[in-house]
Amino acid sequence: xxxxxxxxxxxxxxxxSERTIEKCLLxxxxxxxxxxxxxxxxxxxxxxxxxxxxxxxxxxxARYFQDGPERSIQRNKGIKEARGEYILIIDQDMYLTxxxxxxxxxxLLNTDYIALTIPEISIGExxxxxxxxxxxxxxxxxxxxxxxxCRFFRKKxxxxxxxxxxxxxxxxxxDFHYRMQAKGKIGKIKSYIYHDxxxxxxxxxxxxxYYYSVAFREYLxxxxxxxxxxxxxxxxxxxxxxxxxxxxxITTLGIIILRSAEVMAGFLGLVFxxxxxEK
Amino acid sequence: MxxxxxxxxxxKNPSSGGxxxxxxxxxxxxxxxxxxxxxxxxxxxxxxxxxxxxxxxIIREGHPDARFLFSSVHFLAYRFYRSNVQKFDVxxxxxxxxxxxxxxxxxxxxxxxxxxxxxxxxxxMFGPFFGLLGRxxxxxxxxxxxxxxxxxxxxNSTKEELIKEGVSGKHITVLPMGLTTPQNSKRVEKEKDxxxxxxxxxxxxxxxxxxxxxxRQVSKTYTxxxxxxxxxxxxxxxxxxxxxxxxxxxxxxxxxxxFVSDEKKFELMERAHVxxxxxxxxxxxxIVPEAARVETPSIVYxxxxxxxxxxxxxxxxxxxxxxxxxxxxQSVLLLNNKKKYKDFQKNxxxxxxxxxxxxxxxxxxxxxxxxxxxxxxxx
Numbered sequence: 100x101x102x103x104x105x106x107x108x109x110x111x112x113x114x115x116s117e118r119t120i121e122k123c124l125l126x127x128x129x130x131x132x133x134x135x136x137x138x139x140x141x142x143x144x145x146x147x148x149x150x151x152x153x154x155x156x157x158x159x160x161a162r163y164f165q166d167g168p169e170r171s172i173q174r175n176k177g178i179k180e181a182r183g184e185y186i187l188i189i190d191q192d193m194y195l196t197x198x199x200x201x202x203x204x205x206x207l208l209n210t211d212y213i214a215l216t217i218p219e220i221s222i223g224e225x226x227x228x229x230x231x232x233x234x235x236x237x238x239x240x241x242x243x244x245x246x247x248x249c250r251f252f253r254k255k256x257x258x259x260x261x262x263x264x265x266x267x268x269x270x271x272x273x274d275f276h277y278r279m280q281a282k283g284k285i286g287k288i289k290s291y292i293y294h295d296x297x298x299x300x301x302x303x304x305x306x307x308x309y310y311y312s313v314a315f316r317e318y319l320x321x322x323x324x325x326x327x328x329x330x331x332x333x334x335x336x337x338x339x340x341x342x343x344x345x346x347x348x349i350t351t352l353g354i355i356i357l358r359s360a361e362v363m364a365g366f367l368g369l370v371f372x373x374x375x376x377e378k
Numbered sequence: 379m380x381x382x383x384x385x386x387x388x389x390k391n392p393s394s395g396g397x398x399x400x401x402x403x404x405x406x407x408x409x410x411x412x413x414x415x416x417x418x419x420x421x422x423x424x425x426x427x428x429x430x431x432x433x434x435x436i437i438r439e440g441h442p443d444a445r446f447l448f449s450s451v452h453f454l455a456y457r458f459y460r461s462n463v464q465k466f467d468v469x470x471x472x473x474x475x476x477x478x479x480x481x482x483x484x485x486x487x488x489x490x491x492x493x494x495x496x497x498x499x500x501x502x503m504f505g506p507f508f509g510l511l512g513r514x515x516x517x518x519x520x521x522x523x524x525x526x527x528x529x530x531x532x533x534n535s536t537k538e539e540l541i542k543e544g545v546s547g548k549h550i551t552v553l554p555m556g557l558t559t560p561q562n563s564k565r566v567e568k569e570k571d572x573x574x575x576x577x578x579x580x581x582x583x584x585x586x587x588x589x590x591x592x593x594r595q596v597s598k599t600y601t602x603x604x605x606x607x608x609x610x611x612x613x614x615x616x617x618x619x620x621x622x623x624x625x626x627x628x629x630x631x632x633x634x635x636x637f638v639s640d641e642k643k644f645e646l647m648e649r650a651h652v653x654x655x656x657x658x659x660x661x662x663x664x665i666v667p668e669a670a671r672v673e674t675p676s677i678v679y680x681x682x683x684x685x686x687x688x689x690x691x692x693x694x695x696x697x698x699x700x701x702x703x704x705x706x707x708q709s710v711l712l713l714n715n716k717k718k719y720k721d722f723q724k725n726x727x728x729x730x731x732x733x734x735x736x737x738x739x740x741x742x743x744x745x746x747x748x749x750x751x752x753x754x755x756x757x
Binding site: 165 | 595598599600601703706707710711714
């Protein structure tokens with residue numbers, strides 16, 4: 100029996116992606132699902148020479164567009180340019196395991212979910228990456244609940260809720276997630292994505308939180324309950340899976356330090372960035 | 379035909395601007411086409427009382443400010459007309475804030491030439507008392523006194539504003555604009571690094587702060603991007619701009635050229651890649667066709683005046699929404715696309731070459747001639 104597979108678009112928003120993009124695109128090419136259209140929306144705002152090099156790589160595998168300056172703008176462009184009925188949104192540093200698209204498609208087709216999340220496993224070098232990876236493993240992969248943002252959905256649903264919000268920089272995907280959730284149920288698949296964190300730097304991560312705090316303020320206004328819950332440094336999952344954590348005491352200590360620093364930075368940002376942020 | 383032009387200033391006046399260039403360029407062509415032209419305008423220090431420039435007879439009397447009442451150019455123009463009654467076939471009444479009130483005393487054909495409706499500028503320029511008074515007078519004369527007189531104006535934007543003020547659209551003609559280019563046009567090469575240019579008076583209404591934000595954003599893509607700001611103006615504002623540039627760390631790539639000669643201005647425009655025009659309002663953004671003449675495309679805000687002087691996506695870009703980010707984006711897209719940039723350059727030059735004062739003069743003359751024969755404008 101021959102099955103008709105509809106086109107599925109994988110959309111990637113990139114910024115200075117030379118390190119990971121080829122591997123990412125190759126992982127899409129290796130999918131077991133046969134009918135995939137790849138759209139890459141690159142940022143306009145980094146060094147032109149690097150842009151040209153990335154463009155060369157990307158154009159071998161995908162349709163190439165440029166937009167910016169925010170990631171949400173690029174992602175919306177990706178949704179707009181998608182040829183498929185279904186869309187999978189990923190980042191430049193994510194590698195799909197080979198069944199992701201197929202499983203997601205079948206799940207969305209056979210259930211009444213409006214969108215799906217996909218568990219991520221962090222990979223990379225260095226101590227802090229290990230911490231991040233373990234934290235993610237405990238709080239998302241092992242958990243039934245959804246601590247991730249939805250990545251797979253129908254194009255028409257995304258357009259219906261107006262795509263990603265341009266006002267929320269940095270956490271626009273979780274805002275998108277909750278707006279999607281207001282329209283229907285969100286499910287989860289079993290196949291996972293590798294998230295290449297590269298070499299995570301402690302201060303790099305903390306600084307990022309500081310900068311995203313501006314958007315967090317807007318987020319706090321919209322979803323106060325959820326925001327506080329996410330803001331809170333320690334999750335129930337930590338207690339539930341204490342055995343795994345206990346097996347890696349040093350990494351666990353790292354997680355505690357990192358999470359605390361992030362929350363501190365976010366809090367400081369919330370207080371001080373108010374006066375320096377300029378539109 | 380014997381034509382009398384009433385204008386508050388003439389081409390030799392040190393305070394003259396774009397309107398005077400327009401007036402003089404068409405007046406001298408009317409002379410060439412076989413008419414006699416007399417221009418009545420105000421005096422200025424060391425001005426002669428009478429002079430002939432390019433065949434146009436200029437008579438200077440009175441003060442340009444109407445608040446001088448009986449020694450103002452407006453009143454003396456009336457006296458001049460009365461003492462030369464029946465000598466002229468047509469009177470051109472040029473409005474700069476206040477008109478010459480020709481409908482009250484001129485029996486012959488008359489036509490209004492208006493570049494800009496002053497509108498909100500009244501209060502800014504003359505304070506609340508004279509400002510509001512002027513604004514009131516403007517509304518009254520546009521709606522009632524000059525009701526059935528043909529209007530000549532310079533852009534669709536001004537036409538729309540006139541219609542908003544209560545002038546009937548069928549009386550208004552938009553003249554095609556010309557372009558005065560420098561005599562010695564030595565060709566210069568474009569700069570090596572991407573260069574953005576702003577040309578104009580340094581004033582808040584020109585949106586210069588936005589060009590600095592554009593520079594910051596474009597620099598993310600082209601790290602060596604430069605910005606040239608050409609034009610003189612308020613010292614305090616210049617200081618403010620310099621501080622602003624320092625704050626966002628781009629001051630080493632901004633050059634403030636100050637006020638420069640016309641030749642230098644054209645040279646700089648030719649060397650730059652893109653002209654940025656983020657003004658709040660213009661009569662007819664003359665700077666845009668000037669840049670087009672030296673093959674520099676423009677990116678402009680969608681505002682009155684500027685939207686008339688760019689053919690969108692042919693000679694430049696009119697932004698879909700007015701913000702520095704959007705302007706930066708379009709600049710980067712234009713710089714990215716070499717083919718598109720070349721096309722824009724070619725189109726801009728071709729379009730600028732079609733802008734000649736001959737057309738302006740001929741069309742305006744035609745209106746003056748035909749309005750007599752058809753009596754279309756007289757009730």
